[in-house]
Amino acid sequence: MDIYSLFSVKDKAFVVTGGGTGIGRMMAEGLVSAGARVYITSRNEQVLKEASQSLTAQGPGKCDYIVCDITDPEQVQQLAHKLTELEPNGLHALINNSGKMHKSNYEDHSDDEFLSTLQLNMFTPFLVSKTFLPLLKRVATKECPARIINIASIAGTRVPAITYPAYMSSKAGLIHLTKDMAQKFAQYNITVNSISPGMFESELLRNIMNEGTYTNLPDIIPLRRLGATRDIATTVIFLTSDAGSYITGADVVVDGGALNRP
Structure with missing residues (x-):
């Protein structure tokens, strides 16, 4: 048994939505460090360009970017078409990471903010995953499945002390959606798992506290x-390597024990 090969993602193609900042960038950094080809996407070209250049310079893998508003089905179709040109042999893994968090009590939480949070946090993983199915199927085999990872949150399992009605609801829904996708996509040799991070070093967390x-x-x-970069990056590498090929429908909690605290 070659342990190094089991945990390798070298030369495999990945897409990370929202990969220019926060946990998305942490995952992209880990994958590039492991020799993968990574495509990051979001609406902010300046952020994407900086991240892409920085991560590629770090190597040994490569990071490219594609600007896309993944809440727009037409733009998601264009993204899939572009990736088909760039990766004609297919895509090994899709990481649905884009998301937003809005702290508000129920009385002051606007309807529009609630709906836009659900759209980005729960609808876009559904939209992007189904649109990317042909790309994932191209490389998927029984021995080496293609992968989808949805980034959820421990707030989707345990009600947090701070009030995030839309955020916690969307993440709970995403965990359940992941389990259903895992059942339905198994026939295509695609595994689907979610990762529920706890509290990580990020601007998003700083901005709400x-x-x-x-x-x-x-x-x-x-x-x-x-949580730090190594914590989320190594989890993603495990789930997308051959070592994680028999895991599907799981919600992997990466939180330093926060979910189980009294």
């Missing part, structure tokens, strides 16, 4: 630290 609260977050995590 005051500095004092953010600084004290490690105190409520059993392992006493925030």
Whole structure:
């Protein structure tokens, strides 16, 4: 048994939505470091360009970017067409990472904000996954399935202390959608799993908390630290390597024990 080959993603093609910042960039960084070809996408070309150049310079893999609003079905079709040109042999893995979080109590939570959060966090993984099926099927085999990973959250399993009605609802729905996709896509030799991160070092987390609260977050995590790039990157590498080829329909929690705290 060649352990190094089992955990290798070298030369495999990946797409990471929302891959220019936050956890998306962390995952892209890990995959590029492991020798993969990674395509990141979002609406912000400036952010994507900087991330792409930085990660490619780091190597040994490569990171390219494609600007796309994944809430727009027409743009998602165009994205799939572009990727078909770039990767005619198909796509090994799709990572549905794009998402948003809005902190608000129920009385002040606007209808539009609720619906837009559901659209980005739960509808777009459905939309992008079904649109990319032909690309994933091209490389999928029984011995080496193609992969879909949906980035959920521990807020989709446990009601958080801070009120995020749309966010926690969308992530709970995404976890359940993942399990159904896993059953339906198994016939195509495609595995589907979700990852539920806990609290990671990110601007998103900083933006919804005051500095004092953010600084004290490690105190409520059993392992006493925030998640870092290596924590999410290695989880993705495992699930998309041959070592993770028999796992499907799972929700992998990466949270330092936060979900199980009293």
